[in-house]
Amino acid sequence: MRKTFILGCAFGLAIATLLVFAIPKGVAASHSDVVALRAFVPKVIISWESLDIAKIEPYYAKDTDFAYFDITPMKYSNWAEYREGVQKALFEPNRSIKFKLNDDLGVHQHGSLAWATVTFGADIVSKQGTSAHLNGRWTMVLEKRGHGWVVVHEHVSVPLGGS
Numbered sequence: 001m002r003k004t005f006i007l008g009c010a011f012g013l014a015i016a017t018l019l020v021f022a023i024p025k026g027v028a029a030s031h032s033d034v035v036a037l038r039a040f041v042p043k044v045i046i047s048w049e050s051l052d053i054a055k056i057e058p059y060y061a062k063d064t065d066f067a068y069f070d071i072t073p074m075k076y077s078n079w080a081e082y083r084e085g086v087q088k089a090l091f092e093p094n095r096s097i098k099f100k101l102n103d104d105l106g107v108h109q110h111g112s113l114a115w116a117t118v119t120f121g122a123d124i125v126s127k128q129g130t131s132a133h134l135n136g137r138w139t140m141v142l143e144k145r146g147h148g149w150v151v152v153h154e155h156v157s158v159p160l161g162g163s
Contacts, residue, residue, distance in 0.1 A: 033114070033144070037107045040149050041116045041140060045099055051091045053083055061143065061152045069155040071136070096125045112144040134158050 044059045060068075060079055068076040072089055076082035090097070105118040117139050124132045141153040 030109070033109050034107055037109065037114055037116060037142065037149060038105060040142075041105060041107065041118065042101055044140070044151060045101060045118070045120070045138060048090075049097055049099060051094065051097065053087060053091070057083065059151055061145075061150045063152070066152050068153065069157070071156055071158060093126055094124055095127050095129075098123045114142045114144070114149070116140045116142065 044056075047056045047059060050056065057079075060082075062079045064078045064080075066078060068079070068082045070076065070082070070086065070089075073085065076085055100121045100123075102119045102121070105116065107116045108114060117137070119135065119137045122134050122136060124134070126132075136156060136158045139155045140151050142149045143152045
């Protein structure tokens with residue numbers, strides 16, 4: 001009986017050890033990362049209100065082969081293109097932009113990658129004083145790197161018909 005008990009304990013310990021080492025590390029979302037991402041994503045979006053690329057840039061990956069999709073044009077092939085394009089398309093013609101994020105922020109994490117989605121309203125004032133409002137959606141793909149989370153891809157769009 002004692003032998004059976006010892007064999008049972010050894011077998012249980014072996015199974016427990018196997019489970020600990022067989023489950024890939026970093027696959028499950030950590031609560032602290034999800035909490036951090038739920039604070040980080042709005043911070044990234046609100047940084048665009050500055051109309052200052054230097055304040056936005058730290059949140060984005062500079063890898064040369066990461067595409068970014070904004071409302072216009074169809075595609076930026078890397079951060080350098082995005083940086084230059086938003087300066088001309090968004091910052092130069094406008095005096096201000098104000099985002100109001102809706103309460104539908106979704107954050108999902110899998111290891112060192114995460115994605116976030118949110119809808120928003122934006123109030124834009126041109127340098128000529130014309131006001132415009134648009135409703136849109138913002139999707140980010142993020143990667144956790146040595147210094148924290150960075151956006152490695154994003155897609156900003158508005159529904160057809162502007163609704």
